[in-house]
Each structure stands twice: as C-alpha cells, then as structure tokens.
Amino acid sequence: MSLSSLTKDWEPMSYGFLDASAKREIRRKMLKAVAVPGCQMPYASREVPMARGWGTGGLQVSLTLVNPKTTVKVIDQGADDSVNAASIRRFLARVSGAPTTLDTLEADLIQSRHRIPEEKLRADQVLVLQVPNPEPLRPVQPNMSIARQMHADADYGRMWLQLYEQIVRSGRVMQGASYPSLVNGRHVMTPSPIPRWDVPKLHMAEHLTILSAGREKRLHAVPPFTRVEPLVFDDVPYKVEEHGELICGRSGAKGFFMNEIPQDDGTSTYEISDSDYGVKTIRQAEGAQVHLGETWYKNGELS
Amino acid sequence: MAYVATRGGERAIEQAERLFRADMGKITAERVNEIKSAMPYLIDRVMGEASLYDEDLAALALAQTGGDLYEAVLVLRAWRTTQPRLQVAAPVAQDDLFTHRRISAAFKDIPGGQVLGPTLDYSHRILATDVLNGTPFTPAAVEPSSKPAPAYQPSVAAWQAENDLVDLPKLDETHPDDIPDVTREPLLFPSKRAHTLQSLARSDTGGALALGYAAMRGYGQAHPTVNELRLAEAEVMVKHPNGTSFSAGRVKVSQAEVVSKKGEKLELGFSATLGWNEVKCISAATLDLNSKGAPKGSATEEEFYLYHTEGVESSGFCIHFKLPHYVTFQSSLDAMRDAKSKKSIHPEPAE
Numbered sequence: 001m002s003l004s005s006l007t008k009d010w011e012p013m014s015y016g017f018l019d020a021s022a023k024r025e026i027r028r029k030m031l032k033a034v035a036v037p038g039c040q041m042p043y044a045s046r047e048v049p050m051a052r053g054w055g056t057g058g059l060q061v062s063l064t065l066v067n068p069k070t071t072v073k074v075i076d077q078g079a080d081d082s083v084n085a086a087s088i089r090r091f092l093a094r095v096s097g098a099p100t101t102l103d104t105l106e107a108d109l110i111q112s113r114h115r116i117p118e119e120k121l122r123a124d125q126v127l128v129l130q131v132p133n134p135e136p137l138r139p140v141q142p143n144m145s146i147a148r149q150m151h152a153d154a155d156y157g158r159m160w161l162q163l164y165e166q167i168v169r170s171g172r173v174m175q176g177a178s179y180p181s182l183v184n185g186r187h188v189m190t191p192s193p194i195p196r197w198d199v200p201k202l203h204m205a206e207h208l209t210i211l212s213a214g215r216e217k218r219l220h221a222v223p224p225f226t227r228v229e230p231l232v233f234d235d236v237p238y239k240v241e242e243h244g245e246l247i248c249g250r251s252g253a254k255g256f257f258m259n260e261i262p263q264d265d266g267t268s269t270y271e272i273s274d275s276d277y278g279v280k281t282i283r284q285a286e287g288a289q290v291h292l293g294e295t296w297y298k299n300g301e302l303s
Numbered sequence: 304m305a306y307v308a309t310r311g312g313e314r315a316i317e318q319a320e321r322l323f324r325a326d327m328g329k330i331t332a333e334r335v336n337e338i339k340s341a342m343p344y345l346i347d348r349v350m351g352e353a354s355l356y357d358e359d360l361a362a363l364a365l366a367q368t369g370g371d372l373y374e375a376v377l378v379l380r381a382w383r384t385t386q387p388r389l390q391v392a393a394p395v396a397q398d399d400l401f402t403h404r405r406i407s408a409a410f411k412d413i414p415g416g417q418v419l420g421p422t423l424d425y426s427h428r429i430l431a432t433d434v435l436n437g438t439p440f441t442p443a444a445v446e447p448s449s450k451p452a453p454a455y456q457p458s459v460a461a462w463q464a465e466n467d468l469v470d471l472p473k474l475d476e477t478h479p480d481d482i483p484d485v486t487r488e489p490l491l492f493p494s495k496r497a498h499t500l501q502s503l504a505r506s507d508t509g510g511a512l513a514l515g516y517a518a519m520r521g522y523g524q525a526h527p528t529v530n531e532l533r534l535a536e537a538e539v540m541v542k543h544p545n546g547t548s549f550s551a552g553r554v555k556v557s558q559a560e561v562v563s564k565k566g567e568k569l570e571l572g573f574s575a576t577l578g579w580n581e582v583k584c585i586s587a588a589t590l591d592l593n594s595k596g597a598p599k600g601s602a603t604e605e606e607f608y609l610y611h612t613e614g615v616e617s618s619g620f621c622i623h624f625k626l627p628h629y630v631t632f633q634s635s636l637d638a639m640r641d642a643k644s645k646k647s648i649h650p651e652p653a654e
Binding site: 013014017018019021022025042043044045046047048049051052053054056076077078081082083084085086087090113114115132142143144145146170171172173174175176177178193194195196197215217239241242243257258259260273 | 312313315316377378380381383384385387486487488489490491492493599600606607610615616618619620621622623626627628629630631632633634635636637638639641642645646
C-alpha cells in the first residue's frame with residue numbers, strides 16, 4: 001500500500017465544483033429540512049462562480065445532488081431557453097458531466113426559477129426551486145432574527161392580518177406570486193415566487209421539492225406527500241391566475257399558465273410559459289412521436 | 304420546429320461574454336504584474352473584500368473582470384471557497400505587528416510615537432496632467448529619518464487600560480482551530496463576536512462607509528475618536544507537521560480602534576482587515592462602536608449592517624433584477640386586474 005493508492009491525484013476543481021465539506025453540510029441541512037417540512041435551515045452557502053441572486057442557492061443543492069448519471073433540466077420562468085437557464089445548465093454539465101434534457105419527463109433533477117412544470121412530477125424526480133427571499137414574514141418583519149423566533153412560536157398573526165387588510169382594501173388577496181403557504185400544518189413557507197397557479201402542485205405531491213436561497217443562506221423542503229395549504233380565510237377561497245381559458249398563440253395548448261405578449265395594436269397574445277410543453281405540443285401537431293405526460297391541470301382546472 | 308430557441312439563448316450568452324472580453328484583449332502575465340505593482344491599494348481592497356490574501360490572484364481577478372470590483376471579488380471568493388483548509392495560523396497580538404503607519408487622534412503624542420508612514424493624507428490632490436503630455440511623473444526620493452520609528456509598538460488602548468480609562472475585552476482563549484468561521488457556517492443573530500469581526504473584515508468598503516458615515520453624522524449614538532489607526536504587516540505563523548513553528552510570510556493588515564466616552568470609561572469599537580484600507584477600518588470600527596444597544600432595524604444594529612455591507616450578496620441581488628421576472632409580474636397583473644374589475648362592479652360609496 002502506498003500513499004498514492006490511498007489518495008487521488010491533485011485536480012484544479014472538485015467534482016461538481018463544491019468541495020466535500022460544503023456538500024456534506026448541504027446534505028445534512030437538506031435532511032433536516034426534509035425532517036421538518038417548511039422550516040428554514042440556515043447553511044453556510046458557499047460562493048459559486050455565479051452572482052448571488054442568480055440561482056446560487058438552487059445551484060449549490062443541484063451540485064450536491066448531481067452525479068454523472070443524473071439527467072438535469074434547468075428552467076427559468078418556465079423556459080429552458082432563457083439565458084440564465086442556459087448558463088446554469090451549461091455550468092452543471094461542465095462540472096458534473098451529467099447529461100441534460102429539456103423534457104420534464106426525462107429529467108431526474110429539475111432546477112427551476114419561479115415555475116413548476118405543467119407535467120406531473122414523479123416520485124423519482126427532485127425539483128430544486130431557486131429562492132430569492134426564503135422568509136414569508138419579510139413584509140411584516142424585515143429582521144430575520146425576529147422572524148426566526150416568530151416561526152418557532154408559530155406566531156403568524158401579522159401574516160393573517162396582512163392578508164385580511166388586502167381583502168378589506170382591494171376586495172381580494174393581492175399577493176401575486178410567492179403565495180405564503182402552511183406546510184404540514186406547522187410552518188408557513190414561501191413557495192418561492194412561483195405563480196399561484198403552481199402552489200397546489202406542491203400539495204401531497206409525489207416528488208421531493210428543495211427550495212434554496214443562496215444569498216440569504218437558508219433552505220427548506222417539501223417532502224413527498226406533504227400538505228401545502230395556501231393561507232386563506234374560510235369564506236375567501238384561494239384563487240389561481242385566470243389562465244384556464246387562455247390559448248397559446250404558437251402551440252395551441254390551452255389551459256396552462258401563460259406569458260402575456262403585448263401587441264402593437266394594444267391587445268395581447270399569449271404563449272405557454274412551460275416552453276418544453278409548448279414544443280412538444282407543436283411537434284405532436286406536426287405528426288411527430290411525442291410523449292406528453294399527465295398534467296396537473298386538465299382543461300384549465302386542477303385535477 | 305418554430306418554437307425551439309434553446310441554442311439561441313446559449314449562443315447569445317456566449318457572444319455577449321466575448322463582446323465584453325474583446326474590449327480588454329489578451330490577458331498576459333505582464334499585464335497582471337503591472338496591475339499588481341501599479342495599484343497596490345486597489346489590490347489590498349480587493350483582497351480584503353475577498354478575504355483572500357494573494358496579490359497575484361487579486362491582480363488576475365482585476366485583469367479578468369476589467370476592474371469591475373464586485374466581479375473581481377466574486378471570482379476570488381468563488382475560488383477561495385473551494386480551497387482546502389490546511390491550517391489556522393497563530394493569533395497575532397497588536398504588539399507583534401510590524402508597523403508602517405500608526406496614528407492616534409486621541410493624544411498629541413503616544414508611547415511609541417505618531418508614525419505617519421505612507422499616506423496621501425497631506426498631499427495636494429492635483430492631477431499630474433503633465434504625464435499625458437509626455438512628461439513622466441517621477442516621485443521624489445524618500446529621505447529616511449535619522450532616528451527610525453520602532454517597528455513594534457504597544458497599543459494605545461493598553462496605556463488607557465493601565466490608567467483605568469477603558470476596560471479591555473477579556474482575552475479570548477479559544478483555540479485557533481475552534482474559532483467560528485463565517486465562511487463555513489451560517490451567520491445567525493445575535494452574532495458570534497468572531498462572525499461579526501470576520502464579516503466586517505470582508506465587508507464591501509463602500510457599504511461599510513455608507514452606514515459608518517451615517518453613524519458618524521448622527522444616526523448613531525456614539526461619536527468616534529480614532530484611538531489608533533495602524534497599517535502593518537503580520538507574520539503568518541504556522542506549524543510544520545513535525546511540530547516546529549515557522550513563518551509562512553507576512554501579510555499586510557490594517558486595523559482601527561475608535562473610542563467614545565461612556566460615563567467614566569471609554570467604549571471601544573474595533574475592526575481589522577487584510578490589506579491596507581483605512582476608510583473601511585474606521586467605518587467598520589465606528590459601526591462596531593455603535594452596535595451595542597442599537598435598536599433592532601437601525602443602521603448601526605449588527606443584523607442590519609452585517610447583512611447590508613456584504614458586497615457579494617448585495618451587488619449580486621442588485622444585478623439580479625436584470626433577469627426576466629415576467630412570471631411574477633404576470634401573477635401580480637392578474638391580481639391587479641381582478642381587483643380593478645371588482646371595484647368597477649362595486650364602486651365605493653361617495654363620502
């Protein structure tokens with residue numbers, strides 16, 4: 001036995017960029033996060049070769065989970081072709097050698113900014129959501145240390161009050177994306193700035209979702225088959241965006257979350273936000289052999 | 304396939320980066336060396352904010368990013384975080400610093416003397432425009448003093464403590480290997496003393512100045528007097544595997560100690576960083592001085608200033624707003640339009 005047989009040759013970069021101690025910490029924090037659903041776990045959050053606020057939290061989780069056999073999909077605002085999604089996908093592939101895909105059904109690991117794909121995720125898939133602000137209490141309590149105590153006490157009164165005030169002032173809850181939701185009946189979390197359309201997809205889902213904020217150094221999780229309930233009053237039901245009747249002007253897909261495209265004549269057209277689902281719909285219409293997975297919404301209604 | 308634009312996105316980001324780099328041309332070792340020797344204070348600032356002491360790497364980072372400081376610091380931090388921790392160097396006491404410059408505003412003279420050292424403080428800030436017309440600027444030679452200042456000096460606070468003017472903090476006996484490290488563990492509040500000082504040491508100079516200046520102008524409770532400002536070199540003492548202690552070299556460090564009258568005693572604020580950066584040390588020490596008892600959410604409260612002077616985080620978040628946000632925007636539009644249509648059905652009664 002010699003020293004060289006026990007050690008690895010020097011390499012300029014660790015596998016998957018992060019060194020083993022960073023990955024170990026993230027694995028431990030992910031396990032804790034799974035054990036206490038919706039509870040924010042502080043972590044060191046190493047710098048990665050991307051600017052803070054550009055998906056560094058999601059990236060650290062993906063870099064920790066990835067191996068050469070993981071098929072990776074990266075989306076930003078629903079689109080695979082968004083420039084930052086392209087950048088992250090290229091980086092993940094470059095440092096891990098993992099194959100990449102655009103097809104939700106083929107992916108093992110999906111890193112996403114602000115969308116959950118329209119096709120149902122399976123138990124063998126992991127969704128990593130990038131999180132700009134992990135603290136749902138931020139609008140009512142900007143100090144993180146106090147908010148942490150409020151979570152410990154399940155002190156969500158001000159959160160409810162804020163929702164109530166919105167209803168009194170505007171006739172409805174004005175929260176757009178990042179709708180605060182109660183996880184497993186205990187912790188209020190932000191689901192990250194996914195639209196309200198996507199929040200019900202997390203409820204009792206088959207897949208694991210890890211939400212990670214690199215700049216704010218917190219991660220939380222929604223394990224499979226966990227309750228995720230948007231905060232609503234008994235007499236004011238939760239309302240997703242009114243996109244159920246909209247039709248994609250390019251693919252003809254109907255009943256999914258759409259991007260509004262303003263037109264010169266003052267009107268708007270719509271394009272499906274989940275770009276790969278749109279591509280598959282077009283290819284199917286052209287007669288190609290395409291597998292469209294089961295979707296969470298059918299005919300614009302949650303099924 | 305009319306819809307697929309994936310390759311387009313990848314091509315676009317690649318070409319955009321090329322466009323940026325095309326302006327700067329080839330990066331050579333000569334260029335890196337020139338940056339290193341021509342701009343030592345810029346190098347120091349970058350090394351301090353990156354919390355990585357390596358002049359060559361700092362110069363390389365500046366060359367590679369065209370001098371965009373936030374980018375340079377990020378490149379260095381991302382490199383730094385992947386490096387193995389071989390050892391923690393021995394603690395350095397103030398008396399052990401090889402001191403180049405050391406001044407106190409609190410006394411006319413101090414034990415060990417006021418040592419001006421290298422500074423632009425008393426220079427007339429006039430642009431040497433002749434250089435552009437072909438006349439190089441050659442600095443006049445330094446005439447050494449007949450009696451050189453002592454290289455090692457006691458701290459001013461030590462004298463004040465002897466005279467019962469200040470209570471020095473208790474000596475921290477933590478074993479160097481057990482000192483909490485803010486780069487390897489999360490920052491939580493109330494923060495550990497080590498985390499506070501480490502965060503200030505790697506804080507953004509401009510950020511520390513902005514909040515420190517606010518405290519100096521009157522948004523803090525304590526007015527700082529610079530008790531001692533020191534530019535020095537610290538010996539990096541490490542242990543050889545065979546047990547002998549040796550110096551791995553010297554690093555430039557700066558430190559500021561500011562005081563304020565509190566009752567019958569002086570209160571201390573402290574900050575130190577890698578490299579020579581006086582503005583940052585005085586600002587950060589002022590924040591430290593004002594921190595105790597500051598109301599939660601005020602600019603001199605530790606959670607507020609430690610989060611908001613973190614340059615990599617603040618600059619990254621600022622520029623992230625360039626990313627598309629159309630999904631969140633669409634979601635907000637939907638709520639706004641719905642609220643508006645509800646209003647038009649049920650107009651508010653006239654008052």
